[in-house]
Amino acid sequence: MSTLAISGLNVVFSTEDGPLHALKDVTFDVPERRIVGIVGESGCGKSTLINAILGLLADNGTISGGEVLFEGRDDLTQFTPRQMRDLRGPRISTVFQDPMGALNPVLSVGRQMINIQYRSDQSKEQKAARAIEMLKLVRIPDADSALERYPHQFSGGMKQRIAIAMALMMEPALLIADEPTTALDATLEVTTIELLKDLQEKIGCSVMFISHHLGVIAELCDDVVVMYAGEVVERGPVREVFQHPSHPYTRRLLECDPARQTERTRILPTIPGEIPDLRARPRGCVFAARCLDRHEGCDTPQPDIVVAPGHAARCNLAGQTAREGAGA
Amino acid sequence: MSEAASNPPAATARSSELWRSLRRLLREPLGLFGLGLVLLVIFGAIFADFLTQWDPTRINPRDRFLGPSGEHLMGTDQLGRDLFSRVLHGGRIALYVALVSTAVSLAIGIVLGLIAGYGPRWLDNLMILLFDAMKSFPTVMLALALVTIMGPSLTAVMVVVVLVNVPGYARIVRTQTIAIKSSEFVTAAQSMGASTTRILGVHIMPNVIGPLVILASMDIPVVIAIEAGMSFLGLGVRPPTPSWGSILNDGFAQIRETPWIAIAGGVPIIITTLGFTFLGETLRDVFDPRLKGR
Amino acid sequence: MLNYAVKRLGLAVAIVSLAMFLLFCMIYLVPGDPASVALGPRATDAMKEALRIKMGLDQPIWVQFWHFFTGAWTGDLGEEVLSGRPVLDVVLEQLPFTLVLIAGGISWSVALGIPLGCWAAINRGSFADRLVGVLSVAVIAVPSFVIAIYALLIFAVTLQWLPAIGAGEPGDPGDQLVHLILPSLAVGLGWVGYIARMVRASMLEVLEASHIRTARAFGLPENMITYRYALTIAILPTITLLGVGIGQMLSSAVFAEIVFARPGVGKLVYDAILTRNFPVVTGAVLVTTVIFVLLNLVADLIVGALDPRVRSSF
Numbered sequence: 001m002s003t004l005a006i007s008g009l010n011v012v013f014s015t016e017d018g019p020l021h022a023l024k025d026v027t028f029d030v031p032e033r034r035i036v037g038i039v040g041e042s043g044c045g046k047s048t049l050i051n052a053i054l055g056l057l058a059d060n061g062t063i064s065g066g067e068v069l070f071e072g073r074d075d076l077t078q079f080t081p082r083q084m085r086d087l088r089g090p091r092i093s094t095v096f097q098d099p100m101g102a103l104n105p106v107l108s109v110g111r112q113m114i115n116i117q118y119r120s121d122q123s124k125e126q127k128a129a130r131a132i133e134m135l136k137l138v139r140i141p142d143a144d145s146a147l148e149r150y151p152h153q154f155s156g157g158m159k160q161r162i163a164i165a166m167a168l169m170m171e172p173a174l175l176i177a178d179e180p181t182t183a184l185d186a187t188l189e190v191t192t193i194e195l196l197k198d199l200q201e202k203i204g205c206s207v208m209f210i211s212h213h214l215g216v217i218a219e220l221c222d223d224v225v226v227m228y229a230g231e232v233v234e235r236g237p238v239r240e241v242f243q244h245p246s247h248p249y250t251r252r253l254l255e256c257d258p259a260r261q262t263e264r265t266r267i268l269p270t271i272p273g274e275i276p277d278l279r280a281r282p283r284g285c286v287f288a289a290r291c292l293d294r295h296e297g298c299d300t301p302q303p304d305i306v307v308a309p310g311h312a313a314r315c316n317l318a319g320q321t322a323r324e325g326a327g328a
Numbered sequence: 329m330s331e332a333a334s335n336p337p338a339a340t341a342r343s344s345e346l347w348r349s350l351r352r353l354l355r356e357p358l359g360l361f362g363l364g365l366v367l368l369v370i371f372g373a374i375f376a377d378f379l380t381q382w383d384p385t386r387i388n389p390r391d392r393f394l395g396p397s398g399e400h401l402m403g404t405d406q407l408g409r410d411l412f413s414r415v416l417h418g419g420r421i422a423l424y425v426a427l428v429s430t431a432v433s434l435a436i437g438i439v440l441g442l443i444a445g446y447g448p449r450w451l452d453n454l455m456i457l458l459f460d461a462m463k464s465f466p467t468v469m470l471a472l473a474l475v476t477i478m479g480p481s482l483t484a485v486m487v488v489v490v491l492v493n494v495p496g497y498a499r500i501v502r503t504q505t506i507a508i509k510s511s512e513f514v515t516a517a518q519s520m521g522a523s524t525t526r527i528l529g530v531h532i533m534p535n536v537i538g539p540l541v542i543l544a545s546m547d548i549p550v551v552i553a554i555e556a557g558m559s560f561l562g563l564g565v566r567p568p569t570p571s572w573g574s575i576l577n578d579g580f581a582q583i584r585e586t587p588w589i590a591i592a593g594g595v596p597i598i599i600t601t602l603g604f605t606f607l608g609e610t611l612r613d614v615f616d617p618r619l620k621g622r
Numbered sequence: 623m624l625n626y627a628v629k630r631l632g633l634a635v636a637i638v639s640l641a642m643f644l645l646f647c648m649i650y651l652v653p654g655d656p657a658s659v660a661l662g663p664r665a666t667d668a669m670k671e672a673l674r675i676k677m678g679l680d681q682p683i684w685v686q687f688w689h690f691f692t693g694a695w696t697g698d699l700g701e702e703v704l705s706g707r708p709v710l711d712v713v714l715e716q717l718p719f720t721l722v723l724i725a726g727g728i729s730w731s732v733a734l735g736i737p738l739g740c741w742a743a744i745n746r747g748s749f750a751d752r753l754v755g756v757l758s759v760a761v762i763a764v765p766s767f768v769i770a771i772y773a774l775l776i777f778a779v780t781l782q783w784l785p786a787i788g789a790g791e792p793g794d795p796g797d798q799l800v801h802l803i804l805p806s807l808a809v810g811l812g813w814v815g816y817i818a819r820m821v822r823a824s825m826l827e828v829l830e831a832s833h834i835r836t837a838r839a840f841g842l843p844e845n846m847i848t849y850r851y852a853l854t855i856a857i858l859p860t861i862t863l864l865g866v867g868i869g870q871m872l873s874s875a876v877f878a879e880i881v882f883a884r885p886g887v888g889k890l891v892y893d894a895i896l897t898r899n900f901p902v903v904t905g906a907v908l909v910t911t912v913i914f915v916l917l918n919l920v921a922d923l924i925v926g927a928l929d930p931r932v933r934s935s936f
Binding site for chain 3: 105
């Protein structure tokens with residue numbers, strides 16, 4: 001059973017210049033106890049996806065189709081705000097990108113960690129003890145006195161570990177990590193990733209890990225979902241997708257990854273062109289305008305082609321070019 | 329990006345921008361309402377002599393404390409003077425003080441602000457301290473202290489307004505000057521050997537003046553309140569010159585017996601301050617959204 | 623925190639010193655001889671000369687300034703011209719009335735302004751939000767003395783719900799409170815608007831912050847997010863604003879004291895000007911300025927105490 005099974009999810013924002021189709025037919029699974037990486041350029045709809053799952057879309061955004069099946073029973077798109085709120089925190093929790101701003105600046109860390117346990121009828125002392133236990137687990141030095149302190153008294157890396165501690169404190173079934181290491185430097189990134197993997201195994205939750213850092217995804221994740229302009233263009237097991245990328249976008253993304261550059265060049269390769277205007281989506285493939293393999297077949301809506309077990313790509317050429325076009 | 333930043337905005341782009349902003353202003357009901365009130369006050373002040381045949385200063389002992397009627401639209405005061413006529417002519421005084429003292433404040437504020445922003449560091453610090461100290465006098469206390477020296481007069485009112493306004497304007501000009509001083513187009517002008525006066529006049533002034541005029545227009549209600557307030561205390565215009573503040577004072581003395589005098593003095597103050605405020609707020613939002621919530 | 627407090631205090635002392643200097647310059651600029659102005663046209667030359675020496679006007683200007691300056695810092699603001707009582711005593715006697723009035727004004731503005739601003743921010747874009755916006759602008763725009771006179775006319779003269787004049791019977795808190803309602807409303811009404819706007823704006827900003835998103839992602843109740851996570855941050859700028867506001871409320875208090883015939887510093891200065899009692903004018907202006915600067919200082923220190931970020935950034 002999957003912890004989260006998203007199928008055909010569509011999200012539309014109404015804007016002054018007409019409707020903006022931010023997510024189109026998004027389909028993927030987050031299986032139990034697995035870590036699924038979501039990768040894509042900024043503006044590809046990663047944040048909208050998180051907000052749609054959490055029921056925190058802005059007022060002008062609506063889910064116009066599809067379902068989000070949580071733990072095999074509940075379709076979150078049918079939940080009332082009240083039901084969604086009860087789910088957030090204890091069952092689905094989130095670590096956001098910006099460790100500096102993620103904690104309330106005028107409340108002590110302890111106050112905030114106790115507040116998020118407001119549903120529990122334990123005593124305040126028990127809640128504080130639970131908070132200290134979690135801080136120890138994420139290796140905050142001097143955890144016993146940390147509750148008294150305010151966020152600005154911790155470093156960025158420590159703040160992010162506190163945020164992780166808060167997210168896992170209620171032992172959720174699903175952890176959504178939104179680029180949790182992007183703002184950290186390289187050494188901190190490695191230790192934070194290791195910590196996250198450690199805790200995931202200990203608690204036994206599923207993780208949806210959003211990142212644009214392909215190396216981190218390869219290191220940490222079991223499966224990967226590649227997003228482009230609000231669509232899932234390719235998904236599958238990490239090893240399979242990275243070794244046999246079947247969508248031209250995934251191939252370009254892999255070519256542009258700095259960690260994969262074999263030659264020393266002064267200029268990092270980028271993909272020429274821009275993401276299409278989501279208010280006027282092309283009828284055919286969303287990537288066509290920037291694709292090197294473009295042909296007539298790209299002007300019609302693209303099918304999801306299964307190229308290997310659990311590995312699918314939204315490209316009419318998938319399966320034909322996949323095996324020979326593999327990246328290094 | 330740096331291309332665009334190195335050139336001041338083009339004049340043609342500005343005038344079409346102006347038209348767009350004006351059209352947006354006409355779509356805002358509150359701004360339109362404010363504009364209507366302001367035009368009403370200006371109309372009344374300009375055509376005061378055509379709108380009523382009464383002399384605002386002529387004393388008529390037989391017609392004291394007459395209530396509003398067809399003949400005296402707003403009634404008469406304790407000296408039998410026609411209140412409608414006094415209100416219209418009082419508008420002239422209010423608008424005169426507002427225009428003259430705002431213009432003077434702007435001129436002085438711009439000069440001081442440019443000096444502080446472009447001058448040496450020590451002078452800047454000294455002037456900032458001076459502006460802060462000026463602002464640390466409560467307005468009425470400043471007015472009272474000043475009238476002690478100068479005696480009550482219209483000039484005293486205007487000096488108070490200037491002293492109240494200048495520190496604020498100078499600070500804004502200073503901040504903008506410092507921001508623009510280090511921008512690319514000024515550095516470019518300097519490197520081509522432009523003189524300080526040229527840089528101040530050609531490059532900095534046009535960028536400073538827009539936001540400043542909007543802010544000054546938003547201060548007009550404050551100026552009108554200062555004039556009316558000082559005249560109410562008997563520290564502003566001298567009798568028998570009509571001012572809304574002095575009408576209000578006449579009415580206040582008789583508020584139990586003849587409340588219409590106080591109403592005649594207060595309503596134009598409310599109309600004018602509301603009108604200018606609604607108009608100013610809308611203008612600011614339309615022309616320069618960045619100034620919002622200052 | 624201590625470091626921050628010391629720096630802020632230094633700035634306050636500099637501003638007060640400068641204010642004293644400016645005030646002294648103003649006294650010196652008074653046209654005519656303060657002694658003869660004070661004594662009136664019928665005084666003899668001998669009387670004027672005696673008063674000149676008593677007021678120290680025969681000394682060189684820098685000696686006069688030094689006396690004024692050192693005297694002012696030690697609380698010696700000179701003596702009232704006619705009765706000879708120390709000015710400081712006269713001012714301090716009236717000060718509590720004014721402070722109570724301002725405290726009343728602040729109570730109105732906080733009690734109405736914070737909930738209104740918060741309410742408008744939560745219901746952003748609604749009719750209620752727009753209405754609060756327009757009303758805020760309106761009460762800011764209309765001068766407080768007009769509000770005072772109209773409040774007097776409506777509630778005291780026409781409806782006769784509340785007393786019109788005085789500060790109430792000494793020793794009768796209930797009576798004093800009833801006498802405080804209208805004047806303090808006149809003083810505080812404009813600030814209801816300022817505070818409502820300020821709280822609304824900063825509330826909207828805080829609600830966009832990522833820690834609020836985090837709080838939502840943890841499913842915290844909306845009430846807890848609004849009042850404990852957002853409002854506690856959103857009212858911080860309001861406290862600084864109130865520091866400035868007290869200065870403007872001092873101005874409004876002068877009018878309110880005159881309109882409602884209440885004792886207080888404002889009425890004291892006004893009467894002193896009419897009787898040309900200059901030492902009282904300068905003394906009272908100086909005392910109110912010091913209070914104003916002190917209150918700004920206190921407001922900044924309170925923000926420093928409430929907001930852990932401000933403390934450490936200094």
